[in-house]
Structure formats: structure tokens, C-alpha cells
Amino acid sequence: MKLLFYLIRHIIPIGFIAGAGIFVFNSAAPSSSSLIEGIGVDLMTSPPLSMEAVDSQLNAIQQAGIKYVRIEMDWSSIETSPDVYNWSAALPLDLFFSSAKAREITTVAVLTGGPVYLSTSGNAIDQKVLGERWEKFIQAAVGHFGEQIDIWEIGYQVNSSSGLSAFLFPSTPDAWTQPDPILYSKMLRAASKIIKNVDPNDEVWIGSLVSTTAGNCGMNPLTFLLEVNGAKGWNAADAVSYQPGRGGAAPEMPSASTTNQACGSSLPVNPANLSAEVQSLQELSRQLGGKPVYITGLTWSQEELHALHANRSIEIGQLESDLLVRASIVLMGNNAIPLVFWQIDPVSQWYAKAAMTNLSALLFNAKSIGQVQGQTGSVQEYRFQKAGGIKIFAWRTQDGDTPQPVNLTNLNASALTAFSTDSANLSNEFGTQITVDGFGNAIIMLNERPVVFVGKSGGWDAQIKQLISDQTELWRIEFQKSIDHWLNDQKAAFLRMLEVQFNKAKDSAVDWGEQKIDELLH
Template sequence: MPNQKGFAHLFILFAALGIIVFLLVSSMAPFKDKLFSFLYPKPSSFAESINTEPYGVNDWNWIDDSMLGMQEMGAKWMRVMVNWSSIEATQGTYNWSQGANNNLDFYFNQAQKYGMKISASVYNAPAWAKQPGLSEPQPDLYANLLKAFIQKYPGKIAAIEILNEENTGGCWPVAKCRDSIYYIPVLKSAYQAVKSADPNIIVTTSGLWANPTGYLEDLYLMGAKGSFDAVNFHYYPGKNAPSGSYTWLISHFRKVMEKYGDGDKPIWLTEFGWNITDEQQNANNIVSPQEQSDYMSYVLDKSMKSGFVNKVFWYDHHGDDGMTLIHTTNNYSWNTLQPTLVSSLGAGDTSLVVSNTTVKNGAPQTADWTRNWPKDGVLQVDNEKIGYTSLTSANGNTTVSGLTRGAGSTTVVSHAQDTRVLNLDLTANFKRQAFYTYKNFIQANPTWSSSQVATLPDVPPPASAAIPLSNAGFESGITDWLGSLTIDSTQGHSGTSSAKVVNTTGAVVRGWHQAVPVEPGKSYFIKGWVKIDPAGSGNMNAMITVDAQDASGKYLTGGPSNYYIYDTEGTWREVHYPFKTPDNAGRLVVYLSTDTGTGTAWFDDISIEPYDLSIPTPTPTPTPTPTPTPTPTPTPSPTSTPLPTPTPTPTPTPTPTPSPTSTPLPTPTPIGDTQHPTVPTNVLVVAISSSQINLSWNPSTDNVGVAGYDIYRNSVKVATITTTSYGDANLLPSATYSYFVKAFDKAGNISASSNTASATTKSPPQATGAISGTVFSSVSGVLKRATISTLVNGSRRSVTANSLGVYILSNLPPATYSVNYHYSGYQDQKINVTVNSAQTTTKNVTLIKRR
């Protein structure tokens, strides 16, 4: 009927206008989230798959042997790297099946053939698509690629990860891209593009790598909430056991998500691993096969019991790598720590005995290396392949019987005692111990449910009290702060003043607070504010960092790791991250640091509070639909959640003048005491930079009490302090300075002068450059973990290419370097590269595989 039809059209028009007005006037994020959820609903399969298929692996080729290994284990998710530079080298021209490591057509066919799901990490923008001066792509161009990708493989993509390791290696060689401010526009644009093309695809963040403990909160503070369905991170703790950091890190991620109303969204661990050889990996991080299995089991178990980590992907599954579960080539140089012959094996022997004891770092280590050998199979001893029909293990040894010598046309020879024995496992691929560890865990826990959730261990408790960081707002001048900083009374976050650090060299320039006591083995959370002058080079980062020390001042650990701020858009931006203190920590030093570029930064309002990471035992929710929290979600501004104004710790002295070279104490009033303090002894001076010399001395004593110390430089008093150490800053480079110290008491009595000590400041740092690029294989794409080395001032410096084949040799003085590129099984290549001051020279190299 016409009237009803016209009314319906009018109703639709008003409804549309209402939505538009709502978007224009509403500034409350929860309502925006609800509207966006209406436009882009959550994937219908998201809740269904969140706990029923938690296991996956990384691979670079996905051949049948790899897929069969996945089927045997029970893993259901493939993590596929989608290299944009290879797919669309020329804008608008797509190649979806380009050679090794980039044959997406083949990968999707394999997934369909074997019944697997794909999570695709779309990374590495081609040069034409990058933002000027950045490694990140232009948001609209990246969105176009994702739409083309989804259109190419409709209904076949389960999840898309927006770029890869953007807080660190993924953004090389442009260091400032590690700042989340450059990543967020790409993430937001990508999310809308994916959801408009296929709402069923799960969208995750870039894989956060190397404990970027402040990066996730940056995403929330600057408006990225609602632009991802899951938080994605990578975990590579070197050779360290996961009990030292894994549960602490995931508990922190969860705490941040709950703080911003995303407590029902899952966390994905899309890369984790340890290497048992140095093939494509760091030789300093090698662990034993047993340790690799134990560490894997810990991460799997704690992820399952967390209730919020819902996907785990081991790196790497199949190939020639120190981390692979299935090693492609049976090569003795990589398959280390295998059983050895107990006694020599004669040419006519029909049985042999192998020992399950091996040696690592000079100490015997025992494990049942033969536990997962098939009952009948093939061994390789030296170059002889030997068939066998039975195994018997007892007393730490395994007897292998029914030998068939000369299998595979190899020569029957004798073999010496302690020769390693390799089991060929009936295939061309060697399944390592960790393969069976993963398989056994999956088969024991094929799905994850709320009945398995438990309280997580190894999470350091919160400290009992906040750290009393004096003069944290810089309203008392330079008091208690040392190093290359001054007080600027024209800039302040909450008050009138702040600390100012000027970097004119591009090297590390920083100031610091005098060491303060800290509780060992506890969790803390530091907050502060930083502002970077936009008139600088644009490449300088400014961070508030911490160093934990033992009671004697020996460095133990520092932080944060891979969390950087390069741009504050001319205003104040919050720094925020947790840290945990080692069990032997006694003191803490807070640094205000600048690095990698020139410019000016201001710091203000720093606080360090206890951090409670205890999480009530959670129950996994059946749906990830966000539930608004009582606390309003911050608006997408870098300063949207200002801290309360910190109150500086009161001191018993009047406010000092804001001079960087003098902190005068009040004139003492004599009260009848005439005894002088003892002379300060053992004055030591050390030049730590081209502009600063640090002093320390043994304390004086006094019958009433020492009130402070006067510091004399070249016989002129330059400072008065109350501690027994001092940093004399703003000095000239390559200049010699002499110092002595006098003590005074509360009655004004002054000691004699201490011994005189001299030091010469260092020469000014030379502006440096860098060499960066990608290492390619002549036959198979990039060579991840290749070794790149050169001599720098007579000392060898080497780096390892990351998982994308990218490397960077940084902090190189201007010169021509002979750079060597090495990768096992390939011919070394040596190239002369000229480095200029403050520039990065790009050098991509292709290594030739040996025949």
C-alpha cells in the first residue's frame, strides 16, 4: 500500500539521519563500540573455535611432510606469512604463487586438502606503498591489499594479523616505526577493511615481541580499541626458562585489556620457541632438547590454564632450523645431543648399545633420547645406514637388535665408541623430541575448557609500598637528579617545571635520579610524562627507563624492552609500563633518556607504584562481545588518562635554586658544637661521557651528625649535597678536572679537604651510521637468522638477521667496512660497504647455495 510504503521510506531516512547525528555528537567510546559492532559483527565462528582448536605452528613451505606432521600432532592452525612486497611488487599487479615461501595458492590448497585453518600475517610493504620516512604502509593502500587478499581467497582465511612485530624487528630499518603512534592508523584502517569484506575473519594486532610492556596500553590510550579481536604477541626469552617471565607477561597483558573493557577478548601467542642448535639461530641461546621440551610444556600448560590465552603457535615446525620440530635434513652438525655408542660397533655386529647420557657445557646430562624411536626403523651411524627390528632400554642405555647392515647401499664399516647415532624415523625428516612433546600435550588436552583454568604461578607479588621518588615533579629544581638535564620552568605537565634533556649528537643523552631502595622479587608500575619538541630531527626517542641494581650498585637488569616514544605531536604523552625486580635487587635508578636522533625532550610527574597482577580464576566466556565496564573508556588521545598530580616527597630543606650546578643547603646555626666532621676519604672520579664525571667517596662521621658535603671542582665549590656520590655534568669534552670534597655538620663545622682526584672527560661521540638490508637465498626466498659480521675499530661485531631475513649493523663510525654474510650450506659473501655519518646504507645480499 502506497501510504505504508512511503512511511517506511521516511522511517528509514530518519533512522539513517539519527545514526549520523549520533556519530557526530557522541564522544563516549562504549556507544561507538556498540555501533561499530552493529556495522561489523563479531565472527560467528569466533566463540566456537576459541578453545576447541587452540594449537598451531609456523612454517615457510607447507609441503606434505609438514602437513602430515601437523595431522599426526593434532594441530589445526597454520600461520602463513604473506609478504606484500612479493605479491604486489608493482602496484595493482598481483602474484599469489611466487616461488618458495610465497606460494599462497599452494598454501591455501594444502590447508583445504588437510583440513587446516589459516591465520595470515600480512607484512613487509613494498617501497611504493610505504609512508614517507617510515616502514609502515600507507593505511589506505594496506587496506586495499587486504580487500584483494580476501577477494582472492573468499571464505578460506580464518584470521589476519595486521603486520608483524611492528614494535621491533618488523619495522627495520626505520627505528622510529617502533612507536605505536605510527602503527595505529594502519591497524584501524585494516580492521574496517577486513570487516567490510568478511566479518567472519578474526583480526589480531601485530605480534608484539620482546616484552613491549607499555605498547599495548598505548594502543588503547591512542584510540585503537575496537580495531582488533585478539591481542597477539611473540615470546622468545633466549635460553631462559619461561617460569621467569611468561605468566607475569600474559597477566600484565590481561590486566591492561580488563582496564580498558576488553576483558572478554582473547590473547594469541603466534610465535614462541627455543633453539637446540645454532642453525639460523643464536649460538648463545642453545638449550638441550629436554629443556626445549620442558619449556614448551610450561608455556602450553600455563596458556591452557590461564583461561585467556586461546591460541598457541610453535616456531618453527618443519625445515632446517634450530627451532624446528621436524628437521628436514639429517645433518649431524645440527642434530646435536643424540645418543652415542656405548662401545665400538664392529663391521659384523648384529646389535649395538647407545647411551642416553650426553655432555652439555662440560656436565653430563641424561635423558631417554630413544623413547620416541619406532620399534623398528633405520639408524645412521657416521655415513652407514643400519636397519633394526627391536629396542630394549635399561639402566640408562638402549640395546638395538636385529641390525641390517649396509641398508641404502652404504658400506658396512666399524664405528668407534661415542659416535653419535641418528634415527631416521622411517622418513627423510627427523622428528625431534619437542615434536613428540607437542603431540603428547595435544593428545592429552585436545580442547581447552573452563575446568582446566587455574591460578597462574611464578607471578611476582606487588611491592608493599610505592617507591618514594623525591622531586618527581621537578618543582624543587635539580634536587636528587643528576646527569645531562636541566630544569625548565616554562614547561610542565601538571606544575610549572619539568626536566629538560637536549640531544645534539644522536647518541644516548640522559639524566637520572639518585638510586632509591627497591624491594626484591616484586612487581612495580612506573608512570610518567614526556614531551618531544617537534622541531627536532624526528628520529629521537625519549623514554623513562629503569635499572635494577643489587645493594652494591651492580647492574642486574633494565627496562622497558622494545617500547619507544618518538613522537608526542607537540604535547605531553604518558609513559607507562610494569617491571619486576630480581630476587637480589636492592636499589633502582630511574633514567630520563634520549637516543637515535637530535632534539629536545621534557619529562615530568614520575611515579612508581606497586603492581598487583593477581587475576581471579577466570572462566572463559562463550563469546568475545565486549561488556562495558563502569570506568569510561578513555578518548583516543595521547593524554586521555592524565595521572593525578604527583606530590613530591617533602625534604627537610628549603626549596633549592634551580641551578644545574649547585644545590645549596640552609646555613646551619651553631648550637655549641665545635667538633669538625672527619675528612671524606677515598674520593674516586670516573669520566662516563664527554660531558660528565661521576664522584663517590667514603662517608664522614661526626659527634652530632654529618649534614652534607661540598663538592669542589678545580678548587671552586660547585655543589652541596647530602649523599656520598655526585654526577658533575655539562662539562667540556676532552678536558681534565680535579675534585675534592669537604663535609660539614649541623653546627656548621667543616672538615678538612679530602684527597684530590682528577679525570679527563671523554672525546665527543662521533656521529655514527648503519648498514641494513635483507639476506636472500638463491633458491628459497629470505634467509632468516643469517650471520652478518664486520670489524669495528679492530673488534668483531656481528648480528643475526631476523625471521624476515632483515638485519641492521648500527652505531658504525663513518668508514668503509668489509662485511661478511654467512649462512650454513651457502657460500659466504664479503662486500665492502661505505657508511656515512647519520645515514643508513641499504645493502641487500643474495647468498648462493652450495651444491
């Protein structure tokens, strides 16, 4: 009877508190935006190694109108001895994060590496010890950078054959290791708890999954996510990042690389094109809980570009720019992917920077109308609307640089201006006027280079209606974000209160138990 009274007095009230928090938890699910956020720059392979490089890269990114940048935070170089942190040992991260924040560029910090001071030749670090040091490192990173970082990506290529090597074998980060969704889930949950406790509105992303055709794929990305969900890691993340590997293939074609044997499974492994590849991941994410999928590390290697450049008269840099544009338009138009990171150096890759600048201006806060042509045949056409205007992206998928006549139909515009997507700018000086006939048709010449056609939708009344509709949608999204932030703050406060109550109940239970044991013994 005394035990019953004790439970009623100390334990059951916590159940009522937990029940009261269900509304907050359910309401705090992240909202999804129907608008495009644009292009981000992925600096994982071309990070700034000096203070001068920080300024030049961030200046280029800012000038291009880019809102997101992704960069590595390598634990191995930061903490070479226990509890001693040099945040700018390998890269000038202090300057980078503060400068990006000042420019209103959102930084995605990719957490990699491990405690090198615990590394021994050929032996993995004990997972329990790794977990303890990991929590200390995350706490130190969040405490040091505070408001400068809003997005934390946990790990890099985590389903690859070296995805966990940087954590377990920090002295040899490229060593082969079997992907371990259970260990990864533990690290993901621990990091998310610490990050959200400091700022509940910071985002935590699952580290970039590689495709089944990647040479280093160690586990099918769909299988990996299913096992992360089974290990209770899914709810610790806000989004999934994915790095597609196309090999020497255009985005509209099947990957030129065969499926890695290590990634074979009963799940889909041979998608027809880039859009289908990403769609399978989006569908699984929707079934598991509706988290957004972002594309990171979009790139073609020099070897792949040279293979695709055969029988073309354009420069390699132009081909690279074209492929990045085509892939991004396919993903944004077909898959409603809001954010795609290009793995480029914004200072030296001129054509890619020009295309990135134009896409940012044309598509930021735009809405996809969808794919008009391309389900069959060699013509790809996607349409977007923004601020009372229409943006049409079109290209062919064969015949290289040889132009062929293409018909654009159902055009609700009296005229269009055509630009190369890597045009120096979008002024009329660099555009070509396209006449639209009275039936809404226009005959144009296209080759494999993507072209964007810009025009106004309908008459003035239709344009004003569209402007009002677009602005209303922006207000709705901003209002929803404000509500989400408030709910996240309430959720964090509730969790802290619940933890205090549990600790009190635990202490009371220990005291009560000790008292009863003492009574029995005496």
C-alpha cells in the first residue's frame, strides 16, 4: 500500500505532464515550403585555406545571390588533445562562420573526424569512449559558434565504405568500415539533443547519403535510412542530404555507373534517371515521417566531363555549367527539391558561377509549374512562376551542339526573352526576343545547352493577381516559420521541465528505497 501511495504521489504526475506535452510535440513538426530556396555552394572539396580565401569565396557567393554554403568541420584537426580546441587549426572556421553570418549566408556545418588522441594503429576507438568524447565535442562546438551556425550535418557519406572511418579510425579516415546505422543513430541522437537544447530552431541533417552507383557505396541508402529509423535515429533529424552519383551520364539518363555490389538489395537500385533516383529516397522519407531531402555535392568529375565532351564544340566549363543547371532544374521541377548544392569553387569556375547567379535570381522563392515536355522524346521543358512572371527552361538531350526546331505551346505571354543559363547577366543586352503567336505558340531552336525564356504571364490583371498570390504565399510561409520557432521553443522548455521532474522523481525513489532498506536492516 505504501508503494502504491508513493507511485501516485511521485511518478503518476509525470505521466500527466508528459501527456500535456503531446500537443506541443505533434504541432512542432517542421513545415514544408512549396517555394524554391535555390542553389547552395558546397565547399567540401574546395574549402578556403586562408583568411584571404574566405573573403574571396564568400564575396563571390554573396555576389551570386546565394543563401547557403556547406563546409566541413573536422573534429580530428580541431581537438588533437583532450578538451583543447583549436577551431581554426586546418581552416579559418571562426572567420568563415562569422563572415558568412554577417553576409546573411546560412552555413551548413558538416561534422566529420574523430578523437585522434585515442586512435591506435589498426584498432577502432571503443564506441562507448567515442560517444563520450563526441558529446563533449558537440557541446564545445555549439557553445563556441552559437548563433553563427543554423544547420548541422552529422557525418559525411555515412552509408559509404568509409562513412564512419573518420569517427572510428580518425588517423586513417579513408579506411574501409562497414556502415553501421545503429552507431550512427546513437551519434545522431546525441548530437541532436545537445544542439536542440542550445537552440531548438537549429536544424540537424542526416549526413549526405551516397547513391547505389557510387564507387564507395557500402549500404543501399534506402536500407540505411530504414535501419536508422529502426534504431530510433530518424526523429533526431530534420532533413536528409543526398549526394547522387551520375558517372559519365547526363541527368536525364540512367547512371553510367553500375550498382555497387555492396549496395544491392531488394530495394530499387537501377533508376531510369536522376529524378527517379531521388524520388525513391523522397518516397521513403515521406513514409517514415515526411522530412525534406536536399541535394549536396552535385558534381561531375573531370574524367566524366571529358567523356561527355566528345564531339562537342563548347568548353569543358560550359558543359559542366550546363549539366549542373539541367540536373537542378530537373530536381526542382520534377521532384520539388527546394535546395541543391553545387560542388564548385565560386571564384575560379566562371561559367558555373554565372549560371548559379542567374538561377538564384530567377528561381529564389519561385514555384514549380512542372514538366511540360520530356516525359518522352528528346526535349526537356520545365516551367516556373514568380512575381507575375514565367520562367521556362528548355533543352534537348541529344545531337550535341546541333540545333533543332522545337515548339513551345500554351504560352500565356505575348513575348519571351531567351537567355543562355550561363549568360553574363539577364539584361536585354544578352537576351534574344522570341515572338509568341496569337495561339500561344513559339518556334525556337534548341540544342543540348539549356536556355531560359523569361516573360510576363497574361495581362496586367493576371500579373497583379499572381503578384498578390505569390506575396500571400510568402507571408504564409514566414508566419508558419514563426509559429514553428515558437513551438520549438515551447518543446525545448517542456523537455527541460520534464527532465527536472524525472530527476526529482528518481532522487525521491532512491531516497525512499534507501529509507526502506535502512528500516529492514534496523
